[in-house]
Amino acid sequence: MSDHGILAVVSGFSGAGKGTLMKELLSRYDNYSLSISATTRQPREGEVHGREYFFVTEEKFLEMIDENKLIEYTRYVNHYYGTPSEYVLNQMKAGRDVILEIEIQGALNIKKRFPDALLLFVVPPSAAELKRRLMGRGTESPEVIEARLRRAVEEAEGVDQYDYLLINDDLDRCVEETHRLIQAQHSRVSNNKEFIRRIQDELNHI
Amino acid sequence: MSDHGILAVVSGFSGAGKGTLMKELLSRYDNYSLSISATTRQPREGEVHGREYFFVTEEKFLEMIDENKLIEYTRYVNHYYGTPSEYVLNQMKAGRDVILEIEIQGALNIKKRFPDALLLFVVPPSAAELKRRLMGRGTESPEVIEARLRRAVEEAEGVDQYDYLLINDDLDRCVEETHRLIQAQHSRVSNNKEFIRRIQDELNHI
Numbered sequence: 001m002s003d004h005g006i007l008a009v010v011s012g013f014s015g016a017g018k019g020t021l022m023k024e025l026l027s028r029y030d031n032y033s034l035s036i037s038a039t040t041r042q043p044r045e046g047e048v049h050g051r052e053y054f055f056v057t058e059e060k061f062l063e064m065i066d067e068n069k070l071i072e073y074t075r076y077v078n079h080y081y082g083t084p085s086e087y088v089l090n091q092m093k094a095g096r097d098v099i100l101e102i103e104i105q106g107a108l109n110i111k112k113r114f115p116d117a118l119l120l121f122v123v124p125p126s127a128a129e130l131k132r133r134l135m136g137r138g139t140e141s142p143e144v145i146e147a148r149l150r151r152a153v154e155e156a157e158g159v160d161q162y163d164y165l166l167i168n169d170d171l172d173r174c175v176e177e178t179h180r181l182i183q184a185q186h187s188r189v190s191n192n193k194e195f196i197r198r199i200q201d202e203l204n205h206i
Numbered sequence: 207m208s209d210h211g212i213l214a215v216v217s218g219f220s221g222a223g224k225g226t227l228m229k230e231l232l233s234r235y236d237n238y239s240l241s242i243s244a245t246t247r248q249p250r251e252g253e254v255h256g257r258e259y260f261f262v263t264e265e266k267f268l269e270m271i272d273e274n275k276l277i278e279y280t281r282y283v284n285h286y287y288g289t290p291s292e293y294v295l296n297q298m299k300a301g302r303d304v305i306l307e308i309e310i311q312g313a314l315n316i317k318k319r320f321p322d323a324l325l326l327f328v329v330p331p332s333a334a335e336l337k338r339r340l341m342g343r344g345t346e347s348p349e350v351i352e353a354r355l356r357r358a359v360e361e362a363e364g365v366d367q368y369d370y371l372l373i374n375d376d377l378d379r380c381v382e383e384t385h386r387l388i389q390a391q392h393s394r395v396s397n398n399k400e401f402i403r404r405i406q407d408e409l410n411h412i
């Protein structure tokens with residue numbers, strides 16, 4: 001087993017149930033730390049600074065970029081989104097598995113910088129079920145639902161870049177699978193280089 | 207979930223307990239098919255044709271190569287070893303997860319031909335424990351044990367090419383981890399291309 005934490009990125013269609021999945025995963029297992037992104041967009045109703053996002057000004061965000069305080073950032077529909085480095089790196093160093101719930105562009109930036117990061121993509125069991133869930137919320141206009149479905153089409157284009165597909169047909173099963181996939185990452189050869197070097201040294205001096 | 211079987215390659219040091227691990231895995235779960243290699247070496251005492259290996263003449267082996275009946279083969283210490291294609295491909299097509307217990311050179315050949323194959327490397331918890339196990343058999347001369355330890359040094363050089371490291375400290379735990387790692391492979395994006403295409407099509411026609 002490796003002695004540092006795993007970096008796992010979770011993306012997926014709006015309406016696939018990522019939020020519920022993360023909430024349930026964190027309530028069942030205490031080895032995870034959820035990274036909070038920074039953004040320049042306005043908080044929506046019910047969103048809390050430091051819970052959904054760190055809501056910052058554009059000036060502050062650009063300062064964070066300049067001071068190298070983000071491990072990745074991206075601009076999407078006129079707003080910046082980014083992942084503050086300090087929390088992520090400290091948690092991983094402390095042996096905790098860190099989860100980033102971010103969009104595809106951010107996910108691909110993470111993979112470039114951390115090739116061992118695990119990229120998970122959450123999908124509903126079918127497109128019809130996705131539409132049903134988006135409508136089922138009852139809070140969105142047909143235009144918003146339509147826009148989200150269009151966005152899902154775009155997002156689906158990037159799935160091939162991810163490592164694993166999580167089909168969210170049943171919350172309980174999906175939570176357990178997410179946990180298993182992230183934990184399996186501790187057994188990657190690339191996460192056990194120190195153990196391998198030690199056994200090689202021992203074999204050479206036996 | 208993908209509808210075809212996973213191809214998993216298991217390698218590891220002589221004395222790491224691969225044989226026992228495979229035997230226990232196959233007795234606990236019925237979704238696995240173990241591929242039997244063909245070889246031109248002589249059977250050792252207790253080895254049965256069609257159980258440990260298919261023991262064939264060099265003439266027959268070269269014929270299998272010419273007729274493209276091996277998915278990989280390698281020559282090691284004057285003998286040929288290879289994996290017959292037909293069984294492996296048929297079992298995978300039938301949705302069964304196929305395990306090849308082969309040496310590193312064969313494993314790397316498999317990875318070249320099947321990039322989605324899962325490469326697992328079994329190690330004992332330490333080099334000292336490996337030596338203890340090799341001596342504990344009580345059947346081998348010091349020279350043979352020494353030769354195996356030398357071989358382990360060589361084998362350790364290739365570990366970096368594998369996907370996962372299985373530390374065989376406890377048989378029960380190691381069997382379950384092997385099972386989990388192979389089953390996780392069904393969720394690889396690359397093993398779910400058909401599902402992804404279908405959901406993309408649906409999204410485009412919703």
